[in-house]
Amino acid sequence: MPGIAIQTQKLTRKFGNLTAVDGIDLQVEAGQFFGFLGPNGAGKSTTIKMLTGLLAPTSGSMQLLGLDFAAHGVDVKRQIGVVPEGMGLLERLTGAEYLQFVGRMCGLDRATTQHRSNELLDFMQLADPPKSMIVDYSHGMQKKLALAAAVIHGPRILFLDEPFEGVDALAAGALKALLARMTERGTTIFLTSHVLEIVERLCSHVAIIHKGRLVAQGSLEELRAGISGEAGNKTTLEQIFLSIVGQDGAARPQLEELSWLM
Amino acid sequence: MADVTRLPGVLEQIRLVAGLRWRLLRNSMRRKNSRLDLLGLILVGSLGGIFVLGVSFAFYFGSYGFLSTGRPAWLSLLFWGVFVFWQVFPIFVAGFGANFEFRVLLRFPLSQAAFYIVGLAYGLADFSSIAALCWLLSLAAGAISAKPQVFPAMLLVVSLFLVLNVALERLIGSWLERLLSRRLTREIFLGLFVLSMVSLNFVNPLLARYRALLRPIVFQLIPYFSWLPPSLAGRALVGALDSQLGAFLLGSSGLLLYAIVLNVLLWRRFAAQFQGEELSESAAPARVAARTALTAADDSDHLSALSPQVAAVVRKEFRYLTRNGFAFLSLLLPPLLVLIFSAQFAGMHTTSSGRSFSVSPDTFFPAMSAYLILILMAPSYNCFAYEGRGIQTYFMAPVRFREIFLGKNLMLVFVLMVEIGLSLAMLAWRVGLPSLPICVATLVGIVFAIASQLTIANWSSLNFPRKLEFGQMRGQRQSGMAALTTLGTQLVLGSISGVILFSGRWTGNPWVPTEAFVLFAAAAVAGYFASLDPLSKLAEKKRESLIEVLCK
Numbered sequence: 001m002p003g004i005a006i007q008t009q010k011l012t013r014k015f016g017n018l019t020a021v022d023g024i025d026l027q028v029e030a031g032q033f034f035g036f037l038g039p040n041g042a043g044k045s046t047t048i049k050m051l052t053g054l055l056a057p058t059s060g061s062m063q064l065l066g067l068d069f070a071a072h073g074v075d076v077k078r079q080i081g082v083v084p085e086g087m088g089l090l091e092r093l094t095g096a097e098y099l100q101f102v103g104r105m106c107g108l109d110r111a112t113t114q115h116r117s118n119e120l121l122d123f124m125q126l127a128d129p130p131k132s133m134i135v136d137y138s139h140g141m142q143k144k145l146a147l148a149a150a151v152i153h154g155p156r157i158l159f160l161d162e163p164f165e166g167v168d169a170l171a172a173g174a175l176k177a178l179l180a181r182m183t184e185r186g187t188t189i190f191l192t193s194h195v196l197e198i199v200e201r202l203c204s205h206v207a208i209i210h211k212g213r214l215v216a217q218g219s220l221e222e223l224r225a226g227i228s229g230e231a232g233n234k235t236t237l238e239q240i241f242l243s244i245v246g247q248d249g250a251a252r253p254q255l256e257e258l259s260w261l262m
Numbered sequence: 263m264a265d266v267t268r269l270p271g272v273l274e275q276i277r278l279v280a281g282l283r284w285r286l287l288r289n290s291m292r293r294k295n296s297r298l299d300l301l302g303l304i305l306v307g308s309l310g311g312i313f314v315l316g317v318s319f320a321f322y323f324g325s326y327g328f329l330s331t332g333r334p335a336w337l338s339l340l341f342w343g344v345f346v347f348w349q350v351f352p353i354f355v356a357g358f359g360a361n362f363e364f365r366v367l368l369r370f371p372l373s374q375a376a377f378y379i380v381g382l383a384y385g386l387a388d389f390s391s392i393a394a395l396c397w398l399l400s401l402a403a404g405a406i407s408a409k410p411q412v413f414p415a416m417l418l419v420v421s422l423f424l425v426l427n428v429a430l431e432r433l434i435g436s437w438l439e440r441l442l443s444r445r446l447t448r449e450i451f452l453g454l455f456v457l458s459m460v461s462l463n464f465v466n467p468l469l470a471r472y473r474a475l476l477r478p479i480v481f482q483l484i485p486y487f488s489w490l491p492p493s494l495a496g497r498a499l500v501g502a503l504d505s506q507l508g509a510f511l512l513g514s515s516g517l518l519l520y521a522i523v524l525n526v527l528l529w530r531r532f533a534a535q536f537q538g539e540e541l542s543e544s545a546a547p548a549r550v551a552a553r554t555a556l557t558a559a560d561d562s563d564h565l566s567a568l569s570p571q572v573a574a575v576v577r578k579e580f581r582y583l584t585r586n587g588f589a590f591l592s593l594l595l596p597p598l599l600v601l602i603f604s605a606q607f608a609g610m611h612t613t614s615s616g617r618s619f620s621v622s623p624d625t626f627f628p629a630m631s632a633y634l635i636l637i638l639m640a641p642s643y644n645c646f647a648y649e650g651r652g653i654q655t656y657f658m659a660p661v662r663f664r665e666i667f668l669g670k671n672l673m674l675v676f677v678l679m680v681e682i683g684l685s686l687a688m689l690a691w692r693v694g695l696p697s698l699p700i701c702v703a704t705l706v707g708i709v710f711a712i713a714s715q716l717t718i719a720n721w722s723s724l725n726f727p728r729k730l731e732f733g734q735m736r737g738q739r740q741s742g743m744a745a746l747t748t749l750g751t752q753l754v755l756g757s758i759s760g761v762i763l764f765s766g767r768w769t770g771n772p773w774v775p776t777e778a779f780v781l782f783a784a785a786a787v788a789g790y791f792a793s794l795d796p797l798s799k800l801a802e803k804k805r806e807s808l809i810e811v812l813c814k
Binding site: 052053054055056073074075076077078082084086087088089090091092093097100101102104105106107108109110133149 | 570571573574575577578581582585586648649650651652653654655657658659660661662732802803805806809813
């Protein structure tokens with residue numbers, strides 16, 4: 001049985017009176033491609049920030065690869081890669097310089113860093129123009145670079161916050177193949193995305209967060225089993241998502257109120 | 263089909279734009295969550311109001327005085343004052359920052375004429391325009407009070423002067439926007455601008471030396487100035503007062519011609535914008551150069567004595583420094599300032615009054631060092647200012663913040679050493695070297711000052727972060743508390759160092775300051791290293807506020 005890559009107990013984060021994440025208990029097994037879904041403002045990014053050390057939990061605990069984050073933060077960070085919300089790039093470096101910086105910060109030696117940087121830049125089609133600063137990259141290029149930086153040290157867990165947003169179809173295809181290969185080799189991938197088709201195609205397991213609470217967690221088959229679809233048709237993730245999150249009637253758009261648009 | 267059946271008229275559009283600007287101002291004040299910032303805003307606003315009002319009185323009484331004492335030709339001077347302020351002040355305020363806000367209006371269904379008129383009206387709402395308008399009206403009121411018969415001519419001249427100034431101000435702004443739309447150009451201009459401001463310090467010594475040579479050149483240039491708008495305005499009014507129709511017509515038609523030409527040029531600029539002129543931050547795509555393979559030289563590590571993490575931060579800091587045009591060019595300032603100060607105070611030249619005085623190297627060297635530390639250390643009190651969203655990289659990396667501080671501080675110490683070395687060389691050339699006890703005491707004192715300040719500066723950077731933009735001046739200021747911390751620390755350390763330096767004179771033993779500084783420096787260096795671990799813990803506590811402030 002594979003080990004547990006990510007585990008949280010009663011993980012909670014409050015901002016003043018607002019509880020963004022409300023006591024969630026997550027469990028992600030090693031090697032899973034895990035999709036973390038939720039409507040806007042549900043608490044996805046807050047959770048990912050806590051799991052990657054960018055935000056301290058108000059209460060609760062979390063273990064990554066069996067290590068308690070609070071006690072072994074640096075050791076945990078050595079084994080994870082992150083594409084955070086906003087990407088967190090040092091924009092006045094070139095792509096190559098940024099990868100070398102991250103590689104060295106993660107403890108790779110100079111030659112390995114240089115070699116991997118070149119390979120990643122070629123793979124992501126970022127090698128040209130070599131002297132452009134990140135600030136001059138397009139959004140999609142920045143996204144690819146952030147992903148390259150997240151994997152340069154060969155992490156065992158990869159956290160991706162909206163990784164395909166702004167990436168063209170060709171590059172997205174190559175990235176998806178890369179991620180699939182990583183999971184085959186045992187890397188755990190924790191991904192948030194608003195594009196449910198991507199999650200459905202890539203992820204074997206899914207959790208849904210709504211208003212800070214975890215409302216569903218399991219494999220796609222387990223979630224489908226809990227939802228009654230139309231006879232003969234396989235229930236899509238979108239249907240699962242809407243049936244769980246859209247139960248709140250207030251969240252449904254009242255199209256008849258915008259009749260002047262139609 | 264869209265439901266819009268009637269576009270708002272030009273006046274309605276101007277009203278909407280004025281309302282937009284008002285709301286922007288009001289909302290920006292609402293976002294000032296710091297009382298200090300709000301106080302500063304009120305203080306600056308009040309001072310600005312007092313300044314405008316005071317100068318308005320000066321213009322009123324100036325024009326009244328010139329006309330009532332029979333010196334109408336002097337009115338040109340007042341027009342020159344208004345003209346120079348109106349055109350030059352906005353360039354300073356623009357601060358070489360990108361300013362695309364007006365062109366955002368293009369997304370709305372405006373006609374080109376409406377866009378043009380709204381553009382002119384938009385320009386009238388600037389501080390410089392409002393102030394200059396107040397002064398122009400005061401000038402006119404003073405002149406009319408002294409000589410009521412000048413009213414019709416004044417009305418015409420002021421109207422033409424107003425129209426041409428608004429057009430010229432918008433035109434210069436538009437040209438600057440085009441010129442500075444590229445980041446690299448903007449940073450270079452900002453650096454040159456700062457250097458030119460510093461170079462103004464050379465004006466006095468140069469004037470003192472070359473006054474006789476410059477005087478005839480200036481007198482030769484004066485006639486050409488008489489064909490510029492302020493002189494033409496004065497000439498038209500003198501003609502009206504002296505009933506010289508020719509002079510009046512020449513002056514007023516000259517103003518009219520300027521107004522027409524400038525408005526035509528402005529129309530063409532706005533037309534380019536209206537037709538979708540693209541101003542991009544980045545350079546046009548260049549021919550792709552082949553990526554060079556890794557060479558043996560690339561592989562050598564000049565920072566191998568450091569841990570990989572610290573070396574990575576040092577390299578990154580060096581790259582950031584060389585790419586921040588303003589910060590990089592500002593490194594030229596310290597040696598330049600030594601040159602200026604030595605020219606002014608060190609007895610190398612005779613002052614304009616014919617009096618020669620000098621400051622000894624024993625005083626000059628410690629004072630120069632204190633000044634260098636004062637200006638070069640100040641940015642370190644907000645050392646994450648230029649990281650932006652990249653601050654997250656530090657928190658995601660498997661390192662403790664002590665490595666990041668060490669890397670940043672090492673780079674700063676290196677820069678300081680280079681700067682102090684350069685300045686010392688400049689000092690030796692211009693003034694001479696100080697005595698050995700003072701030289702050694704100052705150098706050890708520098709270690710004390712730098713180590714002490716780095717500890718406090720690192721703490722300040724975590725507690726009072728403020729995001730700054732590369733290559734911009736506008737809106738680029740430190741947090742009020744960081745500025746206070748900088749000031750307080752430097753005052754205290756400067757006082758301690760001053761007392762220690764003077765202890766040599768009081769005790770009659772020139773080596774006492776060195777001995778005292780060695781003790782203080784050892785304590786400061788030990789304190790610095792002892793502070794790194796607590797600061798790492800503090801960084802973890804402060805990560806949310808750091809990320810929030812710097813990722814805005």
